[in-house]
Amino acid sequence: MADARNAVLDAVDIESFIFCSDKKEAKDIIQKLTQQMGFSKYVIVSLEFNGPGAHFRVRAYLNKPGENYSWLES
Amino acid sequence: MKILLAPLDPVHDAGVKLIKRKLEALGYDCVLLPPDITVEEIGENALKEKAEIIFISRTVGYGVEQIFRRVKQVLIQQGLFDKVRIAIGGMAVTDEMARTLGFEAGFGQNTRIEEIHAFIENNPDLAISVTSPVKTKPQFPSPHENTLLNSDLKNYLDTIVESILQWSLQKVTPGTRRARITERQLQDVKGSVDQYTAMPFTREYLTQCDPSVVDFFQKGDYPPSVRQITNEEIRKLKNKITIAKVQFKPLFLQHQRQTPLIFCQYGTGCPMMDALHIKVCESWGADGVLHFDPAWGARTEGLMDGFLTNSEDGTPITYANLSLIKSALDEATLWSVRSHRGLNTPEITVLAGFLGADLTKINIPYGSLAGGTDPARLTVDGVEAIRIAARYKMPFDIPTNEELAGVPPHKAFASMLIMAWLGIKLKAQPILKPLICHGPYIMVQGYMDQNYVDYNYAKIQALRSLCDFPIWPGEPIGFMTHTEEKVQSATTTAFHVALCASLGLDAVTVASTDEAFSQGPITSSARISSLKAIQESFRSLGNGSISPSPQAHIWQDQIIDGILNTLKKVSESPSFVEALYQGILGSKEDGVYPGRAGRNTVEDVTD
Numbered sequence: 001m002a003d004a005r006n007a008v009l010d011a012v013d014i015e016s017f018i019f020c021s022d023k024k025e026a027k028d029i030i031q032k033l034t035q036q037m038g039f040s041k042y043v044i045v046s047l048e049f050n051g052p053g054a055h056f057r058v059r060a061y062l063n064k065p066g067e068n069y070s071w072l073e074s
Numbered sequence: 075m076k077i078l079l080a081p082l083d084p085v086h087d088a089g090v091k092l093i094k095r096k097l098e099a100l101g102y103d104c105v106l107l108p109p110d111i112t113v114e115e116i117g118e119n120a121l122k123e124k125a126e127i128i129f130i131s132r133t134v135g136y137g138v139e140q141i142f143r144r145v146k147q148v149l150i151q152q153g154l155f156d157k158v159r160i161a162i163g164g165m166a167v168t169d170e171m172a173r174t175l176g177f178e179a180g181f182g183q184n185t186r187i188e189e190i191h192a193f194i195e196n197n198p199d200l201a202i203s204v205t206s207p208v209k210t211k212p213q214f215p216s217p218h219e220n221t222l223l224n225s226d227l228k229n230y231l232d233t234i235v236e237s238i239l240q241w242s243l244q245k246v247t248p249g250t251r252r253a254r255i256t257e258r259q260l261q262d263v264k265g266s267v268d269q270y271t272a273m274p275f276t277r278e279y280l281t282q283c284d285p286s287v288v289d290f291f292q293k294g295d296y297p298p299s300v301r302q303i304t305n306e307e308i309r310k311l312k313n314k315i316t317i318a319k320v321q322f323k324p325l326f327l328q329h330q331r332q333t334p335l336i337f338c339q340y341g342t343g344c345p346m347m348d349a350l351h352i353k354v355c356e357s358w359g360a361d362g363v364l365h366f367d368p369a370w371g372a373r374t375e376g377l378m379d380g381f382l383t384n385s386e387d388g389t390p391i392t393y394a395n396l397s398l399i400k401s402a403l404d405e406a407t408l409w410s411v412r413s414h415r416g417l418n419t420p421e422i423t424v425l426a427g428f429l430g431a432d433l434t435k436i437n438i439p440y441g442s443l444a445g446g447t448d449p450a451r452l453t454v455d456g457v458e459a460i461r462i463a464a465r466y467k468m469p470f471d472i473p474t475n476e477e478l479a480g481v482p483p484h485k486a487f488a489s490m491l492i493m494a495w496l497g498i499k500l501k502a503q504p505i506l507k508p509l510i511c512h513g514p515y516i517m518v519q520g521y522m523d524q525n526y527v528d529y530n531y532a533k534i535q536a537l538r539s540l541c542d543f544p545i546w547p548g549e550p551i552g553f554m555t556h557t558e559e560k561v562q563s564a565t566t567t568a569f570h571v572a573l574c575a576s577l578g579l580d581a582v583t584v585a586s587t588d589e590a591f592s593q594g595p596i597t598s599s600a601r602i603s604s605l606k607a608i609q610e611s612f613r614s615l616g617n618g619s620i621s622p623s624p625q626a627h628i629w630q631d632q633i634i635d636g637i638l639n640t641l642k643k644v645s646e647s648p649s650f651v652e653a654l655y656q657g658i659l660g661s662k663e664d665g666v667y668p669g670r671a672g673r674n675t676v677e678d679v680t681d
Contacts, residue, residue, distance in 0.1 A: 009347075009350055009351075009598045010597045010598055013599060045558050045560075045593075046557070046558040046559045057558075059597070063347075064594070064595060065342040065343035065347045065383065065385060065595055066299070066343055069346065072311065072314070
């Protein structure tokens with residue numbers, strides 16, 4: 001398979017905990033993180049800041065309903 | 075046959091103790107050695123006991139291969155290795171590893187006793203329920219008396235239902251006309267998707283449609299978010315589905331109890347995406363699925379045709395789309411196509427019936443007060459849809475989602491009971507669908523400030539004290555208790571499932587962990603997360619139960635009084651339709667109002 005992302009049915013979720021000082025910084029870090037991981041478009045599904053940082057889940061849709069699905073070709 | 079069980083751990087011998095209990099229950103003579111024994115002592119005991127089979131367990135995974143190599147050497151030296159059947163087990167053991175090392179079999183984590191039994195007897199059929207499980211379509215709904223248990227209730231409902239049937243007699247609408255045309259055309263082509271899709275739409279049909287549908291057929295104009303699916307896409311999708319079916323190994327979510335069955339709703343916009351989401355839901359244990367169409371589909375006179383995908387929420391209902399989805403379903407999966415709320419209610423019921431859907435969904439008050447359809451129009455269409463459902467032997471459920479717009483449960487339940495009794499009079503099978511949720515009315519009243527159990531319990535028990543119909547809460551359960559956080563969302567769904575299991579209900583429609591997430595489509599993994607949590611809730615509850623506080627019984631009585639008072643007012647109203655316009659079953663103050671789609675389209679053909 002040329003690109004493993006073609007096998008994703010709909011979306012990739014990334015969930016983790018990051019050290020930061022507030023929600024704004026959390027969002028900045030999440031943006032850098034997702035871009036470094038190769039997901040330029042994403043949405044934040046959940047984000048909770050408390051204590052040492054933030055617990056978050058972001059989602060990159062790779063195949064949205066109605067599109068030409070990459071998994072049909074894989 | 076004597077079996078020797080030997081733990082090779084200093085302390086972790088629970089696994090072999092469990093196997094011993096289960097093998098003894100099957101009638102085997104077992105000898106369990108104590109922990110902290112040497113490998114040599116295993117062989118010595120096997121010789122002493124004249125064991126025919128030895129199970130050696132090593133729970134801890136670290137260095138497990140090295141340990142079993144030494145076990146083999148010692149047993150060879152003792153002259154046992156080729157004379158006695160020897161299997162190994164443990165957290166890190168696999169069958170492949172065991173056979174590579176020269177043992178007859180290996181049993182890893184999550185091994186079922188059926189598999190060990192099959193090994194002992196050299197009979198794979200003994201494990202077939204585990205290795206090749208088969209799911210059969212359950213009888214749904216389970217048998218109920220379908221009776222009313224309160225004389226006042228029966229009097230009110232008899233009066234109301236009789237007035238509905240009288241009022242709707244000799245009335246037709248564009249919706250009922252299209253349903254008859256569609257049914258006739260489907261009969262002409264014997265249900266063939268190819269022939270039906272290729273069939274030119276008749277002037278007779280198009281005269282009953284909105285201009286947008288006419289333009290679709292005559293000019294090839296599509297709604298902005300809709301496109302046709304290519305034949306190549308269909309071919310490739312069918313390959314994917316075939317592979318999914320071959321690899322499918324059914325999972326059973328329920329534990330101890332057979333119900334509630336678990337239904338997932340789909341309607342991503344695209345029938346291809348839906349088909350794959352359905353395969354995911356089936357693979358992770360869902361018993362049934364429900365088709366959700368786009369909101370504009372309910373407000374448009376007439377249905378488009380062909381394989382269509384929509385990039386927005388809700389999958390367009392066409393005969394071809396429904397047939398594609400049907401082709402993806404496992405034989406055991408229950409399939410519901412909702413018809414209930416719009417201008418195409420009877421026609422969709424025909425499509426669903428012709429394709430062999432197991433269930434449909436019809437609710438006149440909900441569609442009229444919270445679905446945007448004119449009450450008079452939907453009363454005529456709804457009665458016709460129930461007749462069609464009865465003809466195709468499709469039970470229909472009666473959703474009460476007007477509660478989510480603010481209608482108090484007792485009014486929504488009064489509507490639901492009218493629909494149920496109307497269904498009985500039309501020889502159909504109704505299913506009650508109360509919401510098990512944190513609805514607006516409940517929030518405002520503070521009825522769930524303490525817990526989510528008492529008021530939901532009260533709602534169900536109020537219905538049960540009034541009637542005996544199947545009950546299938548939805549849609550979905552736990553509505554408005556979810557957040558975007560995955561674990562919280564899965565957990566609240568699971569707790570609500572546990573409550574429904576405790577109440578002995580027939581089925582539930584469940585959300586995914588994307589329930590509260592509104593920035594994109596539902597994902598397949600969000601569906602799996604909820605189904606895994608539901609499975610664990612069944613496992614945790616078993617055949618136990620959840621008890622409400624005494625407050626639940628007070629609310630139960632209040633709900634019953636509310637239902638009866640509401641029905642009394644409807645029965646005293648000039649007609650059921652008038653009662654809908656007057657707001658007796660849900661008013662502007664509650665948060666709903668009579669819909670306008672299809673207004674002035676009812677035609678009296680008495681003359």
